[in-house]
Structure formats: structure tokens, C-alpha cells
Amino acid sequence: MYVAVKGGEKAIANAHRLLADRRRGNRDLPAIGLDQIVEQLALGVDRVMAEGSLYDRELAALALRQARGDMIEAIFLLRAYRTTLSRFGYSRPIETGEMRIERRISATFKDLPGGQLLGPTFDYTHRLLDPSLAGDEAIPEGERISVDDASPPPRVSALLAEEGLVEEDGSVEGDHIADITREPQDYPMGRDGRLQSLARGDEGFLLALAYSTQRGFGRSHPFAGEIRIGEVEVELDVPELDFAVPLGRVRVTECQMINQFKGSAKAPPQFTRGYGLVFGQSERKAMAMALCDRSLRAGELGEETGAPAQDEEFVLSHCDNVQATGFVEHLKLPHYVDFQAELDLVRRMRAVHEAENETAEDQREAAE
Amino acid sequence: MTAFATQHLADPVFRAQANFRALMDALSRPGTIQRLVVDEDAGDIDVDLAAIALTLIDHETSLWLSPSLADDHKVREWLAFATGAPLVDAPERAAFALVAEADPLPDHRAFGQGTQEYPDRSTTIVKACGGLTHGPRLACSGPGIKASATVAPAGLGPNFVERWAENRALFPRGVDLILCAGGAVMGMPRTLTIKRLEV
Amino acid sequence: MTGEPFYNFAYLDEQTKRMIRRAILKAIAIPGYQVPFASREMPMPYGWGTGGVQVTAAIIGRDDVLKVIDQGADDTTNAVSIRAFFQKVTNVAVTTDTGAATIIQTRHRIPEHPLIDGQIIVYQVPIPEPLRFLEPRETETRTMHALEEYGLMHVKLYEDIARHGEIATTYAYPVKVEGRYVMDPSPTPKFDNPKMHMSPALQLFGAGRERRIYAIPPYSDVVSLDFDDHPFTVQRFDKPCALCGGDDVYLDEVIMDDRGTRMFVCSDTAHCDGRRSEGHVGKQAAVEEARR
Structure with a gap:
């Protein structure tokens, strides 16, 4: 028996559970900490803050983790939070x-x-993969x-x-x-x-x-x-x-x-x-x-x-x-109502096209 | 209104929502009278004007006051405190104009009419009236009205119908008018056609 | 579930609501004109109904009864998601019954059940500018609206007739509101266009990404663009709904198997359910019944 898309609610809940599961990955491995993201993936955090237009490393790191490392998803998370914040005023231009x-x-x-x-x-580094970074070798302090x-x-x-x-x-x-x-x-x-x-x-x-x-x-x-x-x-x-x-x-x-x-x-x-x-x-x-x-x-x-x-x-x-x-991804949403209207139009236009071809064929045969 | 709703209306969030819906209904169904939720202790300003100001006006909207409101420092203070709206002296620069019952309705041409490209950049005039039902009877038609509606707001002045016809002719430019009295509100969007009814 | 204390009632802060409310009042006063508004990021993606959600959030109160549909159905995933959002942030009553709703948020359909005085229908709009696909620049289309210069649209529709023998626009079919503004009705099938004309309900349109709000007040003139020799017509289905037997409704085509067997059923699921509970039986439903 045909059932429409009943159970949408349950499907969504299940999808979100699976997402959470995949996000956590192998439970034998320790969960990655926000401080680790802030410290060790700092430029990723910076990009999320910049395009999310909110300066908060911890929240940006949270967004990155929640988004499984998807930058644009993380930026979106931060923006959606930012927009709910009260405005107290405008700061002076930074100098x-x-x-x-x-x-x-x-x-x-x-x-x-x-x-x-x-x-x-990164300028002047040779872009050679560094196997030592696969582990956790001691890194000396930078020169200041x-x-x-x-x-x-x-x-x-x-x-x-x-x-x-x-x-x-x-x-x-x-x-x-x-x-x-x-x-x-x-x-x-x-x-x-x-x-x-x-x-x-x-x-x-x-x-x-x-x-x-x-x-x-x-x-x-x-x-x-x-x-x-x-x-x-x-x-x-x-x-x-x-x-x-x-x-x-x-x-x-x-x-x-x-x-x-x-x-x-x-x-x-x-x-x-x-x-x-x-x-x-x-x-x-x-x-x-x-x-x-x-x-x-x-x-x-x-x-x-x-x-x-x-x-x-x-x-x-x-x-x-x-x-x-x-807007690009909204094409995933159902569009079957509009598609139905287009289907109907294309079918009708094809019928007209075929009828015209047949008539042309008949005329040609008659002429021969 | 249900008891459930009323108990929430002490909360500014729900009061603003209820009053906005009253204003939206008033403007989308001209000729109808909608109830406002007013605060009798609003301050030193007409309670209807206060309710509407709190619903629509804030620091992002420029505000013009009719003379008797502008001259009353308590009114100005209350508005500054409650809305933060910047006051303007030039009516054509105002997003909103509040007109006291004591003051006549100013000529619509003094206010912002919007432009042909941006007709929304016009002034919305909020006028406190003596009443909405016992003034001269007017026949209204236009969007929001199935056939015709009769209204009778008081205190719009003798030439109102002629002046409104000029405003109507400017469409899509023009001002919108909100009339209030006794905890009730009526809307006159710029699309409204108004004729005087013989008594 | 109750609203989370972290967010305001209906999610938006009061200042944002006021800004949207002001835009709505202007939209009502200038029917069919697209009022620019400072659309906010919402917790769902742009293009997924953020405009409609912002409009609904700005108007909704505790006493409202909300219905959300996508493609005419209450149970499509995005409708479910938006309805769940409003339940979470407002705790209002929700319904699938068109007649019982005070606010109906929709994507791509107008319900079959006629709307009544006092109802509000909120459309989710992806591209609010009806002239956009003829002229991509906002600066140009704004001037065209200002001058009421809609020749380009007529040329486009006429070219359709020349090429295809008919106007080849089947959805988002442009309308003229109150004899002035040409307006995009959102991507509803043109089947639904006549329902907009003189509707007793208030119609509000929200386009979040494009930052526009527009409106049709109740009892307004809404005319689908056409030509004297090619009048506007809507799609007619040659068979009734297979489940409820309903005529004069918009149907979805459902593919039943890999041999191309098809069934046509109501796109408006609440309408279909209502008819079936009243005892109407369509062809397919009768077959199922007999088999049982």
C-alpha cells in the first residue's frame, strides 16, 4: 500500500541520532577537546570566526566540532547564534x-x-608532509x-x-x-x-x-x-x-x-x-x-x-x-509539486510535437 | 480574548505581539476596529499612542511629534526612555509621526511620501482621535474590504476626504494613517479610497 | 516541550520582531511591492524557509494555531522540521486541519480547503523578484517596478506562445496585484493562482535570503498575466485522486513499481485525509479495501 512520506518526524530524529553517532566516531578514541581545536587547528577556528562574524574562539571550536570539521556548516552555526545576541552599541574603530x-x-x-x-x-616552508607530526614529538619554544x-x-x-x-x-x-x-x-x-x-x-x-x-x-x-x-x-x-x-x-x-x-x-x-x-x-x-x-x-x-x-x-x-x-542545497528539498506541473507541460508538448511529425510524414508520403 | 491570553499580556513580549496583530488587522482590514492592550499607567502620554509606540517604534525609527506632544517634556522623556527613538523636527524625515488628539491632523504632504523606487520609505502617521465611531460617516473601499465599509472617526478635520484623495493619487507613494481612541485602533492604508457619506 | 529559556518567545529578539513587523505593515499598505527588510540568520539554512519563518515568528502569539505544509503535505520532512521549531520556541498549538489553523506557513502550495476571513497564510519565497530571470540586476528591476514597466515580462510570455503554442510557465506564474505591481506568487503551481484572487485571508510572503517581504491584503485583486487571445488557464487532471476520488484538486504523480504503473493522489494530504474520513473512496483505495 502506498504511504506518502508519513513518519517524517521519526525519520528526522533517526537521521540526527546517526549524525551524532558518526560525529563521535570510534568510541575507543578520546573525544577531541575544544581547547585542542583552539590550539592546534587555530587557523580553521580563525576562518570560522571571520566568516561567522563573531570573535569567540571557544564557540568557533565548538561549531567546528559540531560540524564535523565542515567549515561552512560551522560558520553557519556561529552566524545563527550571533544573530540572537543583543546589541549594546558599536565599538570605536579599531586602530x-x-x-x-x-x-x-x-x-x-x-x-x-x-x-x-x-x-x-607557512611562506618559505617546503610543502613536504612531515611524518614527525603524526606523533607528538616535543616542539621547542619559538624565538621571540x-x-x-x-x-x-x-x-x-x-x-x-x-x-x-x-x-x-x-x-x-x-x-x-x-x-x-x-x-x-x-x-x-x-x-x-x-x-x-x-x-x-x-x-x-x-x-x-x-x-x-x-x-x-x-x-x-x-x-x-x-x-x-x-x-x-x-x-x-x-x-x-x-x-x-x-x-x-x-x-x-x-x-x-x-x-x-x-x-x-x-x-x-x-x-x-x-x-x-x-x-x-x-x-x-x-x-x-x-x-x-x-x-x-x-x-x-x-x-x-x-x-x-x-x-x-x-x-x-x-x-x-x-x-x-x-540556496544551492535547498534543491534537496522536495520539489515534486512544481516538477509535476513541468511533467504535464513536457508531456503535452511532446504529444503536439509527435502529432506534427506524423502529419509531416503523411504529407511527405502523399507527395511521393 | 481568552483568560489564558490576558494573563500573559502583562508581559511586554505578548503585549507587543497582541498590539501588533491589532495594527496588522486594522491595516489589512480597513473599516474594522481592533482592540489594543493598553497600560493605564503608561505615563504622561495618551495610553493608545503609548501602546502603539511601544509596539512599532525603537531606536531605528525616526519620530516626529505634533506640537502639543513636542512641547511636553514629560512626553519626550517618556518616549526617549521607552523607545529610544531619535526625534526629528522635519516631518518628511520621520518614519513615524505621533499626533495628539488636541492637535489637528497635519497635511500629508509635509511627511515622507517615499519614492517611486522605495515607496515604503514614507511616514506612518498615528493620530489620537476623540472617537472612532461618532465622527462624520465615510465610505471606504479598497484592498482588505470586500465591497465597502463605513467608518466614522472623529477629529480628522473638514478637508480630510479631499486631502486623502490626493494622498491616494500618489500611490504607490503616500502616507499610511493609524487612528486610535479609547483602547481601539483603525487603519487607513494609502490604498484606501474614501468618500463622504451624506448625512 | 517548552521553549528554551535561552531564546525569546518565537526565537527572534523583540527588536528584530519590530523591524519585521514594520516591514509587514508597509507590505500590506503597498500590495505586491517587495519591502526590503534586514533579514536575520535563522537556525535553518537560507532557501529552506527562513523568510517564511521570520514572518511567522514576528506575527505568532500564544493563542495561534499553526499549520505548516511543504508541497501541500503536513508530513514532508521540511514541514515537520519547521513545525517542530515553532513548537519548541513558542509552544503554540499545531494542526494539520486547514480550517482550524489561524496561521498557515506554506512552501509551494495553497491548501485546497478555501481559506477564511481571519486566517493568515505565510508563503516561503526563494526568489521574490518576478523579473529576476529576465533581468538579473536588482538596480534594473527596481526601476522597472518604479516605472511600472512590465513589457519585458509580456514579451517573455508572448515568446512562449510563439514557440510552444502556449505560455510555458507552470509554476511561479506572475500575477498583477491591485492593478499595479507584478508579483511572484512563490513557486506554487499556477493551478493555485486563482485562489489568491479576492481571498478572505491575509497573504504574507517572506524571502529571507533575498531580504524581502510582501503581502496581499484580504479581498484584493490578483490577476494572472495573460493575453486576450491566450487567456490564463490552469492545469486540469483527467482523473480524480486515487485515494479520495477528489476532483478539481492538484495531484501528485506516484510511481508504483518499476513497470511504470502510476497513481495520482492529492498533493494536499490534509484535504485527502479529510475526504476519506468522510467516506469518499478513490479507485486505488477501493482496490486496497477489496483486497483486505
């Missing part, structure tokens, strides 16, 4: 010029005030140099700005800063909203777009002016207090791309900027973001447009992986 630096490099100057600081980077917090190294862009060689830092018109989590998207978007969208945008999508600009689809002649990674202070203005209240520190990666600009009627030839800022340590994402940001400014700077990475609506309405994965 990356006063960052407690762990890594800082510039590709535009051989040496510069504050020096080049490689930090914990003491940095003078009182006089942090100046930004590369600031050095260029002294000569007027690079455009001014952007400023926000009026006192309202967009908040893409609280306002509907509206095109054309201001740079504030655009940067927010890119900051939580999918790393892979932005990477591919950035790459396309390097291959000629909207070329922007970039130089990695400066990449810096480290901790910055987050402060909040409280109405009754005459000083900003420090809330804590967050680790961020900042990338300032310096791009060639031929000048226009309004502006002299000078370098322009593309900006990337991401939670945690993620140079790839910060650099891709900076390239995309600059690409999206093509119209504003009077440059030729038309490449995918220069198309604001295209880039910003497709860069969110939580939205993208939801």
Missing part, C-alpha cells in the same frame, strides 16, 4: 596602527621603519623578540601618504556607518557596507575573484604594500563616561594593497588603496579582500569596468557562503 604586531611584511620596500617581521608563516609597544611601527601607507603619493584613507560620509547585519542590502552600496560584506565573504569565492583580476579580468596593478597580523584593542564609548572602555583584544589580519592609478580630471596620478581586514590570522583572505575592494572601486575611480570582480551586485550578492550554501 591597526597601534597593533601588537606578530607579523608584518611589505613587498614594496626592502626595509622600512619597524622592519620586516615574518612571524608564524621584544617589541616596543609604545612606538609601534608606522603603516606603509602612512609613509607614502607623507609625500602625497597615495590617496587619503577613505572617510565615512555623515555619522552613519552601514551595518549589513541590521539593514537590507541596497545597491549601489557604500564602501562601508561593501567592506563589511567582503570581510564575512567566502574565502574561496573572493580568492578566485582576486585571482581573476590578476589574470586580466579587471586588472588593478596591485602591490602588497603591507600585511600585518596581531592584536588590537577594542574599545566602547559609553555615554556617561568621558573615556572609552576597553573591552578586550582581538587578533586581526590587515592588508593594504597599493594600486597604480593613472589619475583623472579630478585626481592627480597617485597610488590608490585596496583594503582587507579579517578576524584572526588569514593572509589569503585579507589579500583577496583587498584586491576585490580595489576592483569594486573601478567605477568610482573612473576606470573601465565590465570584469566580474568589478561588478558590485555580482560580487556582493554572491559572496556570502551561508546564503549560497543554503
Whole structure:
């Protein structure tokens, strides 16, 4: 006897039980701790925080574990939690010029005030699988140099700005800063909203777009002016207090791309900027973001447009992986009602098609 | 309303929900009168206006006040405390306008009409009236009304029908009007066509 | 099960509810116009009903009776999941009976049982813009709505007629609301379009990923686009439901075996169950009965 999809409730409950079972895996092995994830899969945790737009290592680690290591699922978990949190206010802009630096490099100057600081980077490692990491060999402490917090190294862009060689830092018109989590998207978007969208945008999508600009689809002649990674202070203005209240520190990666600009009627030839800022340590994402940001400014700077990475609506309405994965994966949901309507149409059109062919056949035979 | 529901209405979450449903019913079924859940101890402001303000207005909505409300610092303080809404002097910039019973209904053209692209960016006017049933009788038709409905709100002024026709002609732009009195509310969305009935 | 204290009643915080409620009131005042709203992430994926869920969460109260359907059925997995979500976060009464529900959240169908005054139907919408597949840019389609410039849509429908002899749109068939806005009815089969016209129920549409809410107030004019020489028609099935014998209902095609035997049954399962409990018997149900 035909039974519809009765028992959906039970099927869902069973599926979730099986998921929990698979997530835990072999019970003879110890369960992985959140602290282990935070410490040993730190860059995965960083990506979940960045694209989940919530700075909390422990929750990001929990999300990663709950998602069985699926990044986008973990990002989604964190976002869905974030959206329920109360808003107490907006912090002051973080001052990356006063960052407690762990890594800082510039590709535009051989040496510069504050020096080049490689930090914990994969760059220049040989990508050879290391069998010793299969075990738990003792790892010696890293070498650290003491940095003078009182006089942090100046930004590369600031050095260029002294000569007027690079455009001014952007400023926000009026006192309202967009908040893409609280306002509907509206095109054309201001740079504030655009940067927010890119900051939580999918790393892979932005990477591919950035790459396309390097291959000629909207070329922007970039130089990695400066990449810096480290901790910055987050402060909040409280109405009754005459000083900003420090809330804590967050680790961020900042990338300032310096791009060639031929000048226009309004502006002299000078370098322009593309900006990337991401939670945690993620140079790839910060650099891709900076390239995309600059690409999206093509119209504003009077440059030729038309490449995918220069198309604001295209880039910003497709860069969110939580939205993208939801809509792509929703094709798993039943669509049989619509499919039935299409089936009926195709059957009728085929019947008409066959009848026409038969008529044509008859006529041909008659003609012969 | 059931006893079960009433006991929950002391809670702001359920009160806001009940009042929103009253407003939604009022605007989607013009000509009907919906009950509000009011707090008699709301403060120094008309209890109906207070109930509606608490339901719809917060720090994200700009607010314009009619003169007798704007001149009353207790009212301003209560609204600032209860809603956090930024007050604006220019009515065309207001998302909401509260108009006291004592003040006449201002000309709709003074308020935000929205744009052709974004007709939703218009002002919603909330007007306290002397009553909803013993003013001049008006025949209403439009979406939400099966054939025609008769309403009789008081205190909308002598030229209201003509002014409303102008507002109607702006569609999809235009203002929406919410009328309240004695714990009840009536909606006049911009789609409404209003004619004066001979007495 | 009771609502978890960790989350507010109906999951959303009060500020978010107010924002959605304001959008709903604008949507009612401008029938068929898509009101932008600051859609939130929900605990289910985008594309799985987040718009409908946000609308329902913003309007629902403790006295409401909720019905959730997907493809017309109360027991499809996503309908089960959404219903369970609202039971968990609101503890409201739920039903499968269309007549008993005060709020009906739906994906892809309008129930067969006529809706009545006082009911609210909430549609889950994937792509709210009816012009989107003709013009992918929001900036362009917004201007087209502003200027009431719907020529492109008519051209598309007319090309269908030229090519196929009929309009080849079978679901998400565009409608004009109150003579002004062309609107996407969500991916319901066009069979359901006539039910929207002059419906006594309030119809609300939520598109979470696309951040739009729109509405049709009760007793509003909803006209499916067509041409004088090619009037709008709906799909007719040549046989009744095999289980309840119902006519004039939308049917699902069920494949019975690997020899291509097919059966057509009501897509609206609650409607089918109701008819069968009233004693109506379809062909297949009669065969089963005889076999027993």
C-alpha cells in the first residue's frame, strides 16, 4: 500500500541520532577537546570566526566540532547564534596602527621603519608532509623578540601618504556607518557596507575573484604594500563616561594593497588603496579582500569596468557562503509539486510535437 | 480574548505581539476596529499612542511629534526612555509621526511620501482621535474590504476626504494613517479610497 | 516541550520582531511591492524557509494555531522540521486541519480547503523578484517596478506562445496585484493562482535570503498575466485522486513499481485525509479495501 512520506518526524530524529553517532566516531578514541581545536587547528577556528562574524574562539571550536570539521556548516552555526545576541552599541574603530604586531611584511620596500617581521608563516616552508607530526614529538619554544609597544611601527601607507603619493584613507560620509547585519542590502552600496560584506565573504569565492583580476579580468596593478597580523584593542564609548572602555583584544589580519592609478580630471596620478581586514590570522583572505575592494572601486575611480570582480551586485550578492550554501542545497528539498506541473507541460508538448511529425510524414508520403 | 491570553499580556513580549496583530488587522482590514492592550499607567502620554509606540517604534525609527506632544517634556522623556527613538523636527524625515488628539491632523504632504523606487520609505502617521465611531460617516473601499465599509472617526478635520484623495493619487507613494481612541485602533492604508457619506 | 529559556518567545529578539513587523505593515499598505527588510540568520539554512519563518515568528502569539505544509503535505520532512521549531520556541498549538489553523506557513502550495476571513497564510519565497530571470540586476528591476514597466515580462510570455503554442510557465506564474505591481506568487503551481484572487485571508510572503517581504491584503485583486487571445488557464487532471476520488484538486504523480504503473493522489494530504474520513473512496483505495 502506498504511504506518502508519513513518519517524517521519526525519520528526522533517526537521521540526527546517526549524525551524532558518526560525529563521535570510534568510541575507543578520546573525544577531541575544544581547547585542542583552539590550539592546534587555530587557523580553521580563525576562518570560522571571520566568516561567522563573531570573535569567540571557544564557540568557533565548538561549531567546528559540531560540524564535523565542515567549515561552512560551522560558520553557519556561529552566524545563527550571533544573530540572537543583543546589541549594546558599536565599538570605536579599531586602530591597526597601534597593533601588537606578530607579523608584518611589505613587498614594496626592502626595509622600512619597524622592519620586516615574518612571524608564524607557512611562506618559505617546503610543502613536504612531515611524518614527525603524526606523533607528538616535543616542539621547542619559538624565538621571540621584544617589541616596543609604545612606538609601534608606522603603516606603509602612512609613509607614502607623507609625500602625497597615495590617496587619503577613505572617510565615512555623515555619522552613519552601514551595518549589513541590521539593514537590507541596497545597491549601489557604500564602501562601508561593501567592506563589511567582503570581510564575512567566502574565502574561496573572493580568492578566485582576486585571482581573476590578476589574470586580466579587471586588472588593478596591485602591490602588497603591507600585511600585518596581531592584536588590537577594542574599545566602547559609553555615554556617561568621558573615556572609552576597553573591552578586550582581538587578533586581526590587515592588508593594504597599493594600486597604480593613472589619475583623472579630478585626481592627480597617485597610488590608490585596496583594503582587507579579517578576524584572526588569514593572509589569503585579507589579500583577496583587498584586491576585490580595489576592483569594486573601478567605477568610482573612473576606470573601465565590465570584469566580474568589478561588478558590485555580482560580487556582493554572491559572496556570502551561508546564503549560497543554503540556496544551492535547498534543491534537496522536495520539489515534486512544481516538477509535476513541468511533467504535464513536457508531456503535452511532446504529444503536439509527435502529432506534427506524423502529419509531416503523411504529407511527405502523399507527395511521393 | 481568552483568560489564558490576558494573563500573559502583562508581559511586554505578548503585549507587543497582541498590539501588533491589532495594527496588522486594522491595516489589512480597513473599516474594522481592533482592540489594543493598553497600560493605564503608561505615563504622561495618551495610553493608545503609548501602546502603539511601544509596539512599532525603537531606536531605528525616526519620530516626529505634533506640537502639543513636542512641547511636553514629560512626553519626550517618556518616549526617549521607552523607545529610544531619535526625534526629528522635519516631518518628511520621520518614519513615524505621533499626533495628539488636541492637535489637528497635519497635511500629508509635509511627511515622507517615499519614492517611486522605495515607496515604503514614507511616514506612518498615528493620530489620537476623540472617537472612532461618532465622527462624520465615510465610505471606504479598497484592498482588505470586500465591497465597502463605513467608518466614522472623529477629529480628522473638514478637508480630510479631499486631502486623502490626493494622498491616494500618489500611490504607490503616500502616507499610511493609524487612528486610535479609547483602547481601539483603525487603519487607513494609502490604498484606501474614501468618500463622504451624506448625512 | 517548552521553549528554551535561552531564546525569546518565537526565537527572534523583540527588536528584530519590530523591524519585521514594520516591514509587514508597509507590505500590506503597498500590495505586491517587495519591502526590503534586514533579514536575520535563522537556525535553518537560507532557501529552506527562513523568510517564511521570520514572518511567522514576528506575527505568532500564544493563542495561534499553526499549520505548516511543504508541497501541500503536513508530513514532508521540511514541514515537520519547521513545525517542530515553532513548537519548541513558542509552544503554540499545531494542526494539520486547514480550517482550524489561524496561521498557515506554506512552501509551494495553497491548501485546497478555501481559506477564511481571519486566517493568515505565510508563503516561503526563494526568489521574490518576478523579473529576476529576465533581468538579473536588482538596480534594473527596481526601476522597472518604479516605472511600472512590465513589457519585458509580456514579451517573455508572448515568446512562449510563439514557440510552444502556449505560455510555458507552470509554476511561479506572475500575477498583477491591485492593478499595479507584478508579483511572484512563490513557486506554487499556477493551478493555485486563482485562489489568491479576492481571498478572505491575509497573504504574507517572506524571502529571507533575498531580504524581502510582501503581502496581499484580504479581498484584493490578483490577476494572472495573460493575453486576450491566450487567456490564463490552469492545469486540469483527467482523473480524480486515487485515494479520495477528489476532483478539481492538484495531484501528485506516484510511481508504483518499476513497470511504470502510476497513481495520482492529492498533493494536499490534509484535504485527502479529510475526504476519506468522510467516506469518499478513490479507485486505488477501493482496490486496497477489496483486497483486505
